[in-house]
Amino acid sequence: MNKKIAIITLTLAAPLIADAQQEWSLDRCVSYAIEHATEVGRERIEQKQAQTEYRNSLLDFLPSVSAQVGGQYNWGRNIDPETNTYNTITTFNNGYQINASLPVVDWGHTWNAFRKARLTKNTAATALQKAQDNKAIDVMQKFVDAVYAIKSIELTEQKLADSKALLEKTRKLYELGEKSRPDVAQMESQVAEDDYNLLHQKNLARTALLSLKTAMNYPSADSLNPDCSIADIAAQLPASLTIDSMSLNNKPEIIMADAEAEKARLEWKIRRADALPQLSLYAGVSTTYYINLSQRQDRMPFGSQLRNNLGEYVSLTLSIPIFSPSTWSSVKRAKSDYILAKLDAQDARRKLNDAALQAVIDYEGYQKEVRQMGKKVAADSLAYRLSYRKYEEGMLSTFDIHEAAQTYLESSIKLLQLNMLLAIREKLVRYYINNEPLWTSN
Numbered sequence: 001m002n003k004k005i006a007i008i009t010l011t012l013a014a015p016l017i018a019d020a021q022q023e024w025s026l027d028r029c030v031s032y033a034i035e036h037a038t039e040v041g042r043e044r045i046e047q048k049q050a051q052t053e054y055r056n057s058l059l060d061f062l063p064s065v066s067a068q069v070g071g072q073y074n075w076g077r078n079i080d081p082e083t084n085t086y087n088t089i090t091t092f093n094n095g096y097q098i099n100a101s102l103p104v105v106d107w108g109h110t111w112n113a114f115r116k117a118r119l120t121k122n123t124a125a126t127a128l129q130k131a132q133d134n135k136a137i138d139v140m141q142k143f144v145d146a147v148y149a150i151k152s153i154e155l156t157e158q159k160l161a162d163s164k165a166l167l168e169k170t171r172k173l174y175e176l177g178e179k180s181r182p183d184v185a186q187m188e189s190q191v192a193e194d195d196y197n198l199l200h201q202k203n204l205a206r207t208a209l210l211s212l213k214t215a216m217n218y219p220s221a222d223s224l225n226p227d228c229s230i231a232d233i234a235a236q237l238p239a240s241l242t243i244d245s246m247s248l249n250n251k252p253e254i255i256m257a258d259a260e261a262e263k264a265r266l267e268w269k270i271r272r273a274d275a276l277p278q279l280s281l282y283a284g285v286s287t288t289y290y291i292n293l294s295q296r297q298d299r300m301p302f303g304s305q306l307r308n309n310l311g312e313y314v315s316l317t318l319s320i321p322i323f324s325p326s327t328w329s330s331v332k333r334a335k336s337d338y339i340l341a342k343l344d345a346q347d348a349r350r351k352l353n354d355a356a357l358q359a360v361i362d363y364e365g366y367q368k369e370v371r372q373m374g375k376k377v378a379a380d381s382l383a384y385r386l387s388y389r390k391y392e393e394g395m396l397s398t399f400d401i402h403e404a405a406q407t408y409l410e411s412s413i414k415l416l417q418l419n420m421l422l423a424i425r426e427k428l429v430r431y432y433i434n435n436e437p438l439w440t441s442n
Contacts, residue, residue: 023227026143030439033139033216034132043131047124050117057117060110063102070095092291096306099284104316107273116266123259130252133431135215136438140427142212144420147228149205151416156201159409160194166401167191169392178394186398190405248352250435257341257348264341268334275327277320285312356432363429366422373415380408 024032034040075090103110167187173179213220248254287310289302300308321327387404390396430436 023225025227026140027439029143029212029216029226030136030139032218033135034439036217037131037135038217040128040131040135043124043128047128050121050124054117054121057110057114060113063100065098065100068095068097068099090292094289095286096288097284097286099282099286101283102281103278104281105277105279107276107278109270109273112266112269112273116263116270119259119263119266123256126252126255126259130256133252133438137428139212139215140424140438142208142215143226144424146205146208146212146226148417148420149201149208150226151228152413153198153201153205155409155412155416156194156198159405160191160198162405163187163191163194166388166391170398173392173394183398186402190398190402248349248356248432251352251432253348253352254345257345261338261341261345264334264338268331268338271327271331271334275321275324275331277318280317280319282315282317283313285310287311356429359425359428359432363422363425366418366425370415370418370422373411373418377408377411377415380404380411384408 072093072095073091074093077086077088167184167190170179170184170187174181174184209224209226210220212218212226213224218224287306289305289309384404384407387396387401391398391401427438431438
């Protein structure tokens with residue numbers, strides 16, 4: 001029985017283990033982050049709220065209808081509703097009223113509020129796209145940082161393995177009398193240093209992986225295995241790149257900045273309308289029910305009184321604001337907000353253009369640096385191998401072989417870093433210039 005339970009448990013856990021060990025590509029990490037990011041979820045909720053506000057703005061064109069029901073108990077000196085004369089009686093009055101109101105002249109207040117709500121609704125998808133793009137760029141940076149740290153571990157492990165092999169070789173040469181005891185001590189120090197560097201690099205990789213999980217909103221206790229093949233991807237973009245301003249205008253940052261400026265302009269017009277006279281139309285029906293509690297007499301039935309006392313009315317009301325400092329202040333504030341929003345839109349264009357230009361400059365620069373660093377790595381590798389042979393033949397000191405090995409490691413790590421930077425800049429250049437998405441959904 002226990003064996004059956006164990007088999008069933010392993011069978012159910014196998015897909016989870018396989019999924020944990022499976023490599024996570026960049027697109028998969030970005031897709032997961034966008035699906036689980038709180039920022040993106042907040043934008044989805046705000047998108048629904050924009051839909052609700054838009055529907056409410058449509059309802060503002062319809063008359064507002066309200067109903068009132070009231071009861072009044074009077075005693076002492078009061079007016080007799082039947083004779084319309086003062087008397088000392090006790091009465092009970094019950095009133096019913098339904099009225100409707102509609103703004104006739106509001107100087108575009110309702111129309112501009114509708115336009116503002118419609119603009120918010122139409123740009124809600126753009127705001128969601130902006131949040132997704134920002135999250136994608138953040139995850140991309142954290143992803144390449146994690147891959148860089150993991151790949152650096154491989155280079156550091158290789159360096160440690162070479163140092164250990166060289167230490168064993170030095171010990172054998174010491175036994176043969178070809179190397180001195182300080183040479184052995186120097187190599188032991190080199191192995192200890194490489195061992196420390198490996199431990200330090202593993203800690204950096206754990207930190208980078210935790211940052212990636214945090215950016216993805218991924219459970220920190222679960223394992224995550226990034227796909228490191230991105231470091232081996234060659235750049236496919238042309239050598240010379242130009243920035244098209246029309247292409248940048250389609251980016252969410254520009255669309256949202258222009259939309260905010262337009263909403264600020266509409267808000268300014270709404271506040272100006274509040275400072276002008278308002279003309280409203282009112283219409284309604286009302287009826288009452290009356291009882292004289294001081295006298296015992298035949299009382300008219302409830303339904304008859306409601307029909308007999310039923311009345312209708314229609315009225316026009318002109319409201320003229322004469323002294324309203326708060327309204328004037330809101331108009332000035334709305335105008336200032338509109339000017340600031342236009343400046344923000346100009347600043348957003350400049351920043352996006354600078355970011356695109358910087359991405360192109362970095363990409364072209366990293367292309368050249370990768371080619372040059374590749375040549376240096378090849379030369380440092382050859383120099384290290386030749387130095388290794390010379391050291392075995394007793395023609396090179398331990399200090400010189402250490403310098404050659406360290407130079408080779410540093411150039412290899414630098415080449416890895418440049419490849420990672422080139423990979424992320426290629427993504428950004430494709431996004432800014434070719435309007436390609438930052439990720440593809442799985």
